[in-house]
Amino acid sequence: MSASVPIAGNRFVIIGGASLVGSATAGELLDHGAAEVVLFDNFAFGSNAAIAHLQDHPRLKLVRGDVMRIAELLRVTEGAAGVLQLAAYMTLSMDRDPWGGLDVNIRGVQNVLEACRVNKVRKVVFASSNATYGYGPGVAGELVESTPFHSMGAPPAAILYGASKIIGEQLCRDAFRKWGQDYVVLRYSTVYGERQHYRAANALYIIETMDKVRRGEPPQVFGDGSETKHFVYVGDLARANRMAFESAATDVAVNTSGPEPITTLELVRLVTELAGGGPAPEFVGNDGKVRLTSGGAFRIAHEEAARTIGWTPEVTMREGLRRLIAWRDGNEAAAG
């Protein structure tokens, strides 16, 4: 039996849906004919701003609820063909509140899977992370799905986050083995794009750079600027989520990264150029903030996602940043 879940005519629930990825995926599923898309969120990290553009959509429903309250999940997943599990603490919030973070990232996933078991949800898509490859100098070269988890020397909260995502993935595998729960794990790169939030340490760097350039201040580059980042555009991820439901694949975990990695220096130059120019970057030392520095140059390989769910990223950093800057400019104009 194929694990394919067509979008048209089916009901989907997005846990942690009032978010950058959640709202983009909701739009993608609605555009492909979903009968209903439910955004389930406790608004701890989610926001009305992230979903304002969808709120009048006739097939979109917003449900306030919490992944830690399984009764709410049991109700919201009734009749759902697919569930996308996005709800998570990321590294910065894990640092502030590891008790809450481990609850949501581990028990939350167990609760979602249990609700899917009870309500016979056909497929779960679980948002994992390239944090499952860890941090530090060991993270170099091609990062493929079998790359191990490096943690030596990384901040505790970053390791807690990465390990909690490893556990979330394994809970999906366990559910597949124990009751045949079909699932696809997508290991997201750092997401950026319109309606960008301020939560993720790496994505925040784009916004900070943009803000500095706009204010006419020199953007900051840490170290020599050769450090690699490998982002993914939010629209590409929304498409990956949709294709993970549609594909026949199950019991797999694949990377979903953008077309190419970029160094921080290239990123700062590109943002400056797209913003219409600005001062040259300032090279600074470490300022003591939690920054998830990778050691060497790396690329997060997404070829397995092409083979498994037929997905390839399409939006280059240049195009994605252009859209992000245009959105922010429009947004600030509207607010001003």
Added chain:
Amino acid sequence: MSASVPIAGNRFVIIGGASLVGSATAGELLDHGAAEVVLFDNFAFGSNAAIAHLQDHPRLKLVRGDVMRIAELLRVTEGAAGVLQLAAYMTLSMDRDPWGGLDVNIRGVQNVLEACRVNKVRKVVFASSNATYGYGPGVAGELVESTPFHSMGAPPAAILYGASKIIGEQLCRDAFRKWGQDYVVLRYSTVYGERQHYRAANALYIIETMDKVRRGEPPQVFGDGSETKHFVYVGDLARANRMAFESAATDVAVNTSGPEPITTLELVRLVTELAGGGPAPEFVGNDGKVRLTSGGAFRIAHEEAARTIGWTPEVTMREGLRRLIAWRDGNEAAAG
């Protein structure tokens, strides 16, 4: 300020104490003049058999309690200079009950650390595991403290266990950073020795082999027998726990493995010899049980433990197995 906690005259609490390692460590601490040693256990995995030999000791106290009930930890750790955190689900029980296992291995550690914070416990020794290096063909050569976590292809429960130990370690690091909690993480190899229990998949293999040889049946070797195991004798670990409290070291994680690794074929031959002879081993394929097979040959390096806490393993497999066999023979004779 040194993080050294002398044993003589101090009170220690062993969480998960009614166990192989707990009882041996209690004996070690009492022999070195501890004012009191409290064994805290919910007897889910612990047993009276493991601690029967200590029960009349005037400075030993047994407290029934659960790491999931923080109120009980707050009470039992009052006035303790050191706490040894052993309570954990291992892989086989994690497979049966991942909800309970993740609770105990993660929230349990948080509860213990929080109780230590409130009661100003000077030092925590946390029992981690070489499971933090993972499983499969990537686990080869010298396993040192910076070796990453390999998980590709391993059973979900094994990965859940290893990742839960990685999280436990990071919770200790986080406690050190946030409130200066001194701690030492010891990454135990598979433990064996007198009062051996039947919980750990690898240690169980020793007992199964011994039982088969005793019954005159051929012991089983999986694959070609070249697979590496690296055990540690329980008395050596008890000494490592004691030295971790005594040493000035803090905020470190070190391997505690036996003198040398051994292949399964060597192990089976050694057990057969020490048991007074028996049939030649039978080479069998995989029987479908959860067996934590390593891929290549490896050695768990314990040199960092020598540098950090001054500990070196002393008991060879030959001597440790001799003691285990003598204990089992005496035990069965007593029971018969």
